[in-house]
Amino acid sequence: IPISRTINLSDEGSLEVSSNTNSENLEDNWDDTMLSRRMVLTADDYPGSVQLSGMPALAFREHRQEPFSRPNPSQSRAGSKTGSKMAATSASALSIGSTSHASKSTPCLPPKAFGVNFNSRNHLKSSSFLNKESTAALRYSSTQKPQTHHQPPPPALKIQASFKVAILGAAGGIGQPLALLVKMSPLVSDLHLYDIANVKGVAADLSHCNTPSQVRDFTGNAELAACLKGVDVVVIPAGVPRKPGMTRDDLFNINAGIVKTLIEAVADNCPDAFIHIISNPVNSTVPIAAEVLKQKGVYNPKKLFGVTTLDVVRANTFVAQKKNLKLIDVDVPVIGGHAGITILPLLSKTKPSVTFTEQEASDLTVRIQNGGTEVVEAKAGAGSATLSMAYAAARFLESSLRALDGDSDVYECAFVESDVTELPFFASRVKLGKKGVEAVIAADLEGLTEYEKKGLEALKVELKGSIEKGVAFAQKQTVGV
Ligand SMILES: NC(=O)C1=CN([C@@H]2O[C@H](COP(=O)(O)OP(=O)(O)OC[C@H]3O[C@@H](n4cnc5c(N)ncnc54)[C@H](O)[C@@H]3O)[C@@H](O)[C@H]2O)C=CC1
Numbered sequence: 001i002p003i004s005r006t007i008n009l010s011d012e013g014s015l016e017v018s019s020n021t022n023s024e025n026l027e028d029n030w031d032d033t034m035l036s037r038r039m040v041l042t043a044d045d046y047p048g049s050v051q052l053s054g055m056p057a058l059a060f061r062e063h064r065q066e067p068f069s070r071p072n073p074s075q076s077r078a079g080s081k082t083g084s085k086m087a088a089t090s091a092s093a094l095s096i097g098s099t100s101h102a103s104k105s106t107p108c109l110p111p112k113a114f115g116v117n118f119n120s121r122n123h124l125k126s127s128s129f130l131n132k133e134s135t136a137a138l139r140y141s142s143t144q145k146p147q148t149h150h151q152p153p154p155p156a157l158k159i160q161a162s163f164k165v166a167i168l169g170a171a172g173g174i175g176q177p178l179a180l181l182v183k184m185s186p187l188v189s190d191l192h193l194y195d196i197a198n199v200k201g202v203a204a205d206l207s208h209c210n211t212p213s214q215v216r217d218f219t220g221n222a223e224l225a226a227c228l229k230g231v232d233v234v235v236i237p238a239g240v241p242r243k244p245g246m247t248r249d250d251l252f253n254i255n256a257g258i259v260k261t262l263i264e265a266v267a268d269n270c271p272d273a274f275i276h277i278i279s280n281p282v283n284s285t286v287p288i289a290a291e292v293l294k295q296k297g298v299y300n301p302k303k304l305f306g307v308t309t310l311d312v313v314r315a316n317t318f319v320a321q322k323k324n325l326k327l328i329d330v331d332v333p334v335i336g337g338h339a340g341i342t343i344l345p346l347l348s349k350t351k352p353s354v355t356f357t358e359q360e361a362s363d364l365t366v367r368i369q370n371g372g373t374e375v376v377e378a379k380a381g382a383g384s385a386t387l388s389m390a391y392a393a394a395r396f397l398e399s400s401l402r403a404l405d406g407d408s409d410v411y412e413c414a415f416v417e418s419d420v421t422e423l424p425f426f427a428s429r430v431k432l433g434k435k436g437v438e439a440v441i442a443a444d445l446e447g448l449t450e451y452e453k454k455g456l457e458a459l460k461v462e463l464k465g466s467i468e469k470g471v472a473f474a475q476k477q478t479v480g481v
């Protein structure tokens, strides 16, 4: 059953929606076309209100804009000192589950639609994983026609970005649902799927989805270079997952070599790409990747990311459940690394502001730290998180693509080279831009509770060991230059 909402366009605001129609008249084409282009509706053009209706499951997300504390730019890294706006949001306007926290001057806006975003200050970069089926019911109509004697001119349609994305390990438990989500992104023109086996069928299957991107399959080492040429973002979920009783570090012996080989090929074929590493143990595989890229002479620390988005997704979900909050409202920064106690949710920095008893904070922290193990045990030998991980990876990818597309208001937590602690790599919120990490939000590490401070000190010991293990592994190997 479609639902609908009416949105008042304020003078300050604009609403950006997506459509792939070439027509001048969105109203005529909206409901039978796929979303792949954008349209900006402004109060000038539509002084009344617009009504959007869509399928409840996908087309709309409840969303409430909340102020997010602004970090002091002087406490952030160099990039943030250049006067860039530090809205300190999580990835805003993200169509896949992130929240958008506007500045204090922002009025409380209506719920954000999935694939339709609001921004009070500016035109918001909108993108969406919606496709024809899910958006067929997403309609635009002017409920209050302007009182002027003439119809407003149709807003200009903007072509969506066309990025090339490669998924390495695309036939796996994460790779397949991730490929599906990426296939639904209007920001992607080319989707390259690589695996050592079984990827042909995945690509054939996916290629029947009538979304704009072209899917190509690449199998085995001989086709890896072709897969990577010209790619903007490489996502790496290749490698073995845990079984019950294992730690992520138990995967090191197999996955370290897999990541090393794949990163060598990335260095040779798309050294400027953003690299998203999902393969565990992330605390070691990211340092391995950095070392390999250094040995190849192409290391750009701003473009190498360990994907820790699933920790944020879990933290947001568990806190919302515990505190009876709407899921989409909650945003918890998660810092440290991605294994056991190295995962440290900063519950005291939850937005919107929530208070926790000591017991609640401790129970939630432990649950978030063990989120992966919860899934591993429930799957009882059939692997680890795949669907939630694909969702999290799609969110992080979407944020990266928006940043590459010029959105200047993109924030995500990620495990990156960092100087916020004495460790060379650390997960924290980072500001993403066209060139990768523009700033690491060091301010999040200030004003921690005693519990969080203790957690931070404890995690550093384990994280340091995992980073050093990765570096030592890579330095022992011969990298083909
Ligand atoms: N960062 C995070 O938050 C998370 C990380 N993971 C990690 O992601 C990795 C993948 O997990 P799943 O997809 O469940 O495993 P999976 O076993 O279902 O899939 C892995 C895929 O990688 C492929 N593969 C193996 N060696 C390869 C190589 N040299 N080149 C290309 N592809 C290769 C396999 O053929 C397979 O299709 C695991 O290491 C897991 O621990 C899982 C969940 C969350």
Ligand SMILES: O=C([O-])CC(=O)C(=O)O
Binding pocket: 241, 242, 248, 280, 310, 371, 372, 373, 375, 376, 384, 385
């Ligand atoms: O727990 C695992 O092995 C997979 C993983 O990293 C997660 O789900 O966070």
